[in-house]
Amino acid sequence: MHILLTNDDGILAPGIRALWQELAQIARITVVAPDSEKSASSQAITVHHPIWVDKHPIDSQNISAWRVGGTPTDCVKVALESLLTHDLPDVIVSGINQGSNLGTDVLYSGTVSAAIEGALHGLPAIAMSLDSWQACDFSPAAKAARRIVETMVDKKLPPNTLLNVNVPALPENQLKDLMITKLGVRSYENTFERRLDPRGRTYYWMSGHVSETENDPDSDITAVKNGKISVTPIHFDLTNYGIMKLLEKWEL
Numbered sequence: 001m002h003i004l005l006t007n008d009d010g011i012l013a014p015g016i017r018a019l020w021q022e023l024a025q026i027a028r029i030t031v032v033a034p035d036s037e038k039s040a041s042s043q044a045i046t047v048h049h050p051i052w053v054d055k056h057p058i059d060s061q062n063i064s065a066w067r068v069g070g071t072p073t074d075c076v077k078v079a080l081e082s083l084l085t086h087d088l089p090d091v092i093v094s095g096i097n098q099g100s101n102l103g104t105d106v107l108y109s110g111t112v113s114a115a116i117e118g119a120l121h122g123l124p125a126i127a128m129s130l131d132s133w134q135a136c137d138f139s140p141a142a143k144a145a146r147r148i149v150e151t152m153v154d155k156k157l158p159p160n161t162l163l164n165v166n167v168p169a170l171p172e173n174q175l176k177d178l179m180i181t182k183l184g185v186r187s188y189e190n191t192f193e194r195r196l197d198p199r200g201r202t203y204y205w206m207s208g209h210v211s212e213t214e215n216d217p218d219s220d221i222t223a224v225k226n227g228k229i230s231v232t233p234i235h236f237d238l239t240n241y242g243i244m245k246l247l248e249k250w251e252l
Contacts, residue, residue, distance in 0.1 A: 001026065001027035001028070001090050001091070001153065002027060002028045002029075002030065002087065002088075002089045002090050002091075003023050003027045003028070003029050003030070003089055003090065003091050003092070003093060003149065004030050004031075004032060004076070004079055004080075004084070004089035004091070004092045004093070004118070005019055005020055005023070005029060005030070005031045005032075005033065005092075005093050005094075006031070006032055006033050006034075006072055006075045006076055006079070006092070006093075006094050006114045007033050007034070007072065007094055007095055007096070007097065007110075007111060007114070008034065008037070008038045008039050008040075008041060008071075008072045008094075008097065008109070008110025008111045008113075008114065009037055009038075009039065009097060009098055009111075010033065010034050010035065010036045010037045010038070011031065011033035011034065011035060011056055011065065011067045013037075013098065014098075014138055015095055015096030015097060015098055015128075015130065015138050015141075016031065016033055016095070016096065017138075018096060018138035018139055018141070018142040019093060019095065019096055019128070019138075019142050019145060020058075020060075020063055021142070022139070022142035022143060022145065022146050023093065023142070023145065023146055023149065024060060024062050024063055025146070026146060026149070026150065027090075027091075027149075028062055028063075029060075029062060029063040029064075030063075030064050030065070030079065030083075030084060030089065031056070031058070031063065031064070031065035031066070032065070032066045032068060032075045032076070032078060032079040032083060033065075033066075033067060033068065033072075033075055034067070034068055034069075034070065034071065034072060034074075034075060035052075035054075035067040035068060035069050038070075038071050038072055038110050039097075039099075039110055040108045040109070040110060041071045041072060041073075041110040041113070042107065042108050042109070042110065042113050043073050043113040043116065043117070044071045044073060044110075044113075045070075045071060045073050045074055045077065046070045046071060046074050050069075051068060051069055051070040051074055051078060052068070052069035052070075053066050053067075053068050053069070053078060053083070054066065054067050066078075066079075066083060071110065071113075072094065072110040072111065072113055072114035072117075073110075073113050073114060073116075073117045075114060076092065076114050076117040076118055076121070077117060080118075080121050080123075088123070089123065090123075090124075090153065091123065091124050091125070091126070091149055091152065091153060092114075092115060092118030092123050092124070092125040092126070093115075093125070093126045093128060093145060093149065094111050094112070094114040094115040094118075094125070094126070094127045094128065095111050095126075095127060095128030095129055095130075095141075095145070095165075096128045096129065096130050096138050096141045096142060096145070096167075097109070097111040097127075097128065097129040097130065098130060098132065098133060098136075099129065099130070099131070099132070099133045100129050100130070100131040100166045100224060101127060101129040101164060101166060102129075102131075102166055102183075102184060102186055102220050102221045102224060102230070103183050103184035103185050103186035103215070103219070103220060103221050104183070104185060104186050104187070105186055106127075106164060106183065106234065109127070109129075111127050111128075111129060112127040112162075112164055112234070114127070115127035115162040115163075115164070116162060116234075116236055118162065119159075119160055119161060119162045119235075119236065120160075120236065122159060122160075124152055124153070124156075124157040124162075125162040125163070126145065126148060126149065126152070126162065126163045126164075126165060127162060127163070127164045127165065128141060128144075128145050128165050128167070129141075129164075129165065129166045129167070130166075130167050130169055131166055131167065131168050131169050131224050132169030134169075136169050137171070139172070140167060140170070140171070140172040140175055141167040143172065144165065144167055144175075144178075144229055145165070148163065148165060148178075148231065160235050160236065160237070161233055161234065161235050162233075162234050162235075163231055163232070163233060163234070164183075164220070164230075164231075164232040164233075164234050165229065165230065165231050165232075166220055166223075166224050166229070166230045166232075167224075167229050167230075168224050168227050168228070168229070170227060174227065175227065175228075175229060176226070176227045176228040176229070177228065177229070178228070178229045178230075178231055179218075179223040179228040179229065179230055179231065180231055180232075180233075181218055181219055181220040181222075181223045181230045181231065181232045182216070182218055182219055182220070182232060183219065183220060183232055183234070184213075184215035184216070184219030184220050184221035184222065185213050185215060185219075185221075186210060186213065186221060187210075187213055188210055191206070191207055192204040192205070192206050193205045193206075193207065220232050
């Protein structure tokens with residue numbers, strides 16, 4: 001088996017290192033990841049300047065790696081359409097992100113967007129995130145990724161679908177089992193601090209925190225809060241089929 005790894009925290013992030021150390025036990029690994037952190041880049045691609053790609057040294061015969069001066073989506077595009085055209089991966093795994101990607105976070109997440117790009121290319125893809133912004137142990141999440149990859153390859157994921165996986169930041173012996181979930185709703189209370197640069201120009205620095213929202217018991221947010229590993233199937237057809245007939249009546 002051949003697995004392509006990417007992320008949005010950068011190729012030096014501990015989450016992706018934990019992934020390749022675990023998954024190299026079951027597969028040949030290719031890492032194509034950003035050269036620096038590209039969090040919250042969503043599905044952005046680089047079109048206004050070159051995308052630099054360099055080999056990245058990794059001390060393992062079973063792993064090859066490139067660092068990319070671009071977004072997570074760039075990484076997957078470059079990998080599948082240039083670097084690996086004659087050796088396509090069987091699975092794409094994006095992560096392990098430091099911080100969860102729950103509910104509506106998936107619309108902004110570079111981690112999830114990289115997996116979406118894999119699914120757009122017709123490959124089974126997984127986005128892995130750990131629910132902690134602090135220094136933490138990624139090995140339980142990496143083991144969960146291995147378990148899901150092995151099962152997904154055996155059972156076959158339907159086309160145009162990816163799995164968004166969020167793992168609570170708990171010791172392995174405290175983690176509850178996997179739960180199949182739907183996307184919940186997560187909102188933020190953002191603040192924009194107004195500042196001046198040395199030349200007197202105005203700029204804003206955005207910050208904020210999660211605003212607690214009530215979610216259904218089968219949502220990803222509730223599952224992680226209860227110590228369960230959340231697995232949410234996602235597809236990228238955003239059509240709201242339920243109101244198509246209504247719009248037809250508008251006689252636009």
